[in-house]
Amino acid sequence: MPKTKSKSQTQKKNGFFAQNRVVKLFVIFLVIVSLCLTFVLQQSLFKDYPVQGKKQKLSINTGETYSRFIDQLAADHKVKFPTVLKIYRKFFIQDTLKAGIYEVKAGMSVRQVLDMIANAENAQMNRILVIEGTTAKQLLLALHKDPLVDKKLGQQPAEIIKALNIPYNHLEGLFAPDTYFFDKGMTDQQILTDLYQRQMKILDAAWEKRDANLPYKNKYEALIMASIIEKETSVEKELRQVSGVFVRRLKLGMRLQTDPTVIYGMGDAYKGNITRQALRTPTAYNTYTINGLPPTPIALPSKKAIEAAMHPDNSDAVYFVATGNGGHKFSRSLEEHNRAVQAYRAVIAEKNKES
Template identity: 45%
Template sequence: MSKKLSFTVKLLGVAGGVFLAAFLSLLAAWFYVQNWLKTPLQISDAGYVYELKQGQSLGYLANDMGVAGVLNHPRLLRLYARLNDANKVHAGEYFFPQGTTPESLLQKLIKGDVILYQVTFVEGWTVKQALAALEKMDSIEHLLAGKSSADQLALLALPVKDLEGWIFPDTYSFSRNTSDVEIVQNAYRKMQTLLETEWEKRAPNLPYKNTYEALIMASIVERETGHHSERDQIAGVFVRRLQQGMKLQTDPTVIYGMGDNYKGRITRKNLEEPTAYNTYVIPGLPPTPISLPSAASIKAALNPAPGRALYFVAKGDGTSEFSDTLDAHNQAVRRYQLNRRSDYRAAPPSAVGN
């Protein structure tokens, strides 16, 4: 073999050896990374909570977790994410349970699988109660707290003059630092959508000029109903009263008009006091809703039960006695309610204790 050929063979051998060594090194590195990706982080039984704030990067999180001793090789996480085009992560508060691996951590950050909190607005609550529930939550950004009603409406930027009745009672999930404005706007949109949908399916010849009057009626039905199955019957009573030019004479509207002056009991004097919400005095509907009505109450207000009943009184077991005439109603009042008006239902002034 010539010297030149011999040198070439040796050179190829060296090159092959270098290539093989490089290949084996890359293979070992690949196996190491794959094993590292599936190795649990240093997280205790209680789990690990981390908040990635707006503007902070995956690298910022990796460094923090490295300093905290949770994540080994934070630079490797950044490199792996960059090579796999997985650098776009979502800000938010995350919970990583014991057993979380670098791979599952990265997947959670990419999906934005953040911790969710919940607030529940209860059927029949007022707006004041709903906003108070939001104010108690430290996970929310508080923009409405301490503001006047006018300032709250300005912040909310909703096409309403009064917020009462417009917050749909439901449970809402949100991430940390979501503002109370966003939550209320979401609840408003849900109420508006439901109201418009049900309005299109309403019964004929209802005494409402628009959807807002239907919302007002639904809020009254919500506060008057002791048993869910009676919503449409109670709505039927109030609709017939409006159609016949009778006053609604419903105690919850009086109570709402009394505001903080209500101490658990209303008297004849309260029923005779001329307020905008006293339906023993004013004709027709009050100027605004008096509560947050449920979907069932909205449906009842727009599809009331047929019949002739014009009165009803609570029987004390959650249900009501419905009557077609005042005489029959007064007899029912004497049986169920006289001198113990703690569960308020519509009744004429003659049946009210002083």
């Protein structure tokens, strides 16, 4: 008679097959995970950074973050799985994005680009953004903080004026707003000299073509006016209208009564709101208490604002107020202006109620 297998032998055999199945399932699981991980990495970290041609410039702005940079790559469909890139940055890149112009060569992976832009030494050029309506003080501070700028100038305005051979006693308004690309390591003196010369060239050209009978004694006063126009409106089509209001006020002997000049005169004391006391407090820049223009520009005006100062509109408006919905309402009489002010307050009240 054939021998029958014992119960224990059967259990051992079944256990062995069960263990084999677990091992096989585990191996299959690892293979699937590995394939998925490989796919994810190939579509994110190890994906070729998209380049047109053999190489391409990559511009990183001052203040830009890795998170925004990665999100933009994903939004432009240049990479998938942005979370993987953020995890890599968190654990393997111990620094922030460095502003500058970088050269990305064909074949470089996204990981290599992320590593490259963490080191300012890798930058080929320095991108400097000077925004219209900002101040000379803000520009000087940005240059001082920029690791790609070689610092040669002191921090005192008088020292800078002397070093740049500027014939004015104040730096405000003298540098042209624009986006610039300078060689890495260029000095602050070279950069400011270039921006100053550009602004003077723009001012000279506009002054030569100015309208007749403008109330400016010289081109510097026109620059002052341009800076006020720049601060009063961000709507391009309103530049000449705002210019017209202020030019007519000067001709009529009316005070300009413009808030941006008050704010500039307050300096660091300005905390976001202008009080009635501030409007009544005399300063060299308070156009509610002084006649005519303030002594210097109050910001860095753009070319368009300078040209608007030279070519005001021909309407009869001598007042304007914000509409609350973007832009301004221009008025010929105080009565009409007061109605516009009431309409503005109603719009603001309604918006506050909704929020």
